[in-house]
Amino acid sequence: MLLDTASLYYRAYFGVPDSVRAPDGTPVNAVRGLLDFIGRLVQDHRPDDLVACMDADWRPHWRVELIPSYKAHRVAVETADGLPDEEETPDTLAPQVPIIEDVLDALGIARVGVAEYEADDVIGTLTGLSPGPVDIVTGDRDLYQLVDDARGVRVLYPLKGVGSLQLTDEAWLREKYGVDGSGYVDLALLRGDPSDGLPGVPGIGEKTAAKLLDTFGDLAGIMAAVDDPASRLTPSPRKRLDEARDYVAVAPTVVRVAGDVPLPEFDPALPNEPRDPAALEALADQWGLGGALQRLLSSLRA
Numbered sequence: 342m343l344l345d346t347a348s349l350y351y352r353a354y355f356g357v358p359d360s361v362r363a364p365d366g367t368p369v370n371a372v373r374g375l376l377d378f379i380g381r382l383v384q385d386h387r388p389d390d391l392v393a394c395m396d397a398d399w400r401p402h403w404r405v406e407l408i409p410s411y412k413a414h415r416v417a418v419e420t421a422d423g424l425p426d427e428e429e430t431p432d433t434l435a436p437q438v439p440i441i442e443d444v445l446d447a448l449g450i451a452r453v454g455v456a457e458y459e460a461d462d463v464i465g466t467l468t469g470l471s472p473g474p475v476d477i478v479t480g481d482r483d484l485y486q487l488v489d490d491a492r493g494v495r496v497l498y499p500l501k502g503v504g505s506l507q508l509t510d511e512a513w514l515r516e517k518y519g520v521d522g523s524g525y526v527d528l529a530l531l532r533g534d535p536s537d538g539l540p541g542v543p544g545i546g547e548k549t550a551a552k553l554l555d556t557f558g559d560l561a562g563i564m565a566a567v568d569d570p571a572s573r574l575t576p577s578p579r580k581r582l583d584e585a586r587d588y589v590a591v592a593p594t595v596v597r598v599a600g601d602v603p604l605p606e607f608d609p610a611l612p613n614e615p616r617d618p619a620a621l622e623a624l625a626d627q628w629g630l631g632g633a634l635q636r637l638l639s640s641l642r643a
Contacts, residue, residue, distance in 0.1 A: 342478060343392050343394055343475060344394060345477070347396050350441055353375045357370035357371070361373055363628040363629045364628075364629050368437065369629060371441065376634055382497075383611065391609065391611045392453055393452045397454035398456060401458060403457070407591040408588070414538055416428065444624050444630070447615055447621035449614075449615060455605070476497050478496075482529075486526045486598065487598065488511055488514060489523075519555055531563075564586075613641055613642055615638070
């Protein structure tokens with residue numbers, strides 16, 4: 342089980358009242374909400390391995406070089422010297438992230454982030470390396486591209502907390518979007534995604550993109566049809582795609598998750614007991630983690 346950790350703690354932050362606070366008054370709604378999320382996932386799905394995948398760089402420079410608008414609307418502060426830009430984050434969420442990291446480390450839940458890569462890229466690489474079934478837990482539809490029935494890779498997309506999950510497999514994708522997992526990259530880049538600053542091809546919406554992919558197979562087939570005067574491509578999309586060649590040439594690299602992230606050594610096995618009980622007890626006391634932490638520990642011990 343691979344967790345898109347930032348996606349989940351953002352959901353926890355907005356789903357748990359900020360009246361949930363530590364003894365010193367610090368909001369810990371994202372911390373406690375995430376612990377409850379993980380506890381419920383472990384209880385319901387019993388994974389052998391679990392990895393909390395992190396955004397070491399939420400807006401990698403190599404993606405921005407190709408498409409400068411990539412996540413540009415979410416930049417709070419631009420940085421120099423190749424350091425990641427600071428992302429706009431709610432004032433009461435940012436201080437909770439180090440607490441989350443400390444608690445995961447004390448529990449012994451593997452936490453993996455790699456410089457110059459997003460959590461999606463870590464997830465993509467781990468998915469490719471896994472010999473067995475993989476459940477990816479995320480509120481980010483970009484990871485639908487990894488769905489692969491033959492390898493047992495599916496996305497668990499939270500609809501309400503993590504007690505109600507949309508089990509996304511290839512049948513669901515074909516019903517919803519008309520594509521399988523590998524086709525979702527082409528659909529997404531043609532359609533665009535304002536939440537990620539991806540412009541898409543102007544005038545090519547989701548339905549048109551799906552129809553083009555159904556007719557011509559993939560992005561390469563579509564662009565070959567643009568160049569073929571005898572193809573069945575109608576004049577309007579032909580013109581729009583021809584004018585968007587520069588974007589279409591670089592967008593696959595930006596939209597497709599990396600599969601070759603240089604991962605550090607780590608132990609993905611789900612722990613039965615905390616790695617550092619003393620540190621965990623101190624964190625629980627300092628931040629008032631109470632029932633959420635105890636519920637997660639009960640799930641791990643089960």
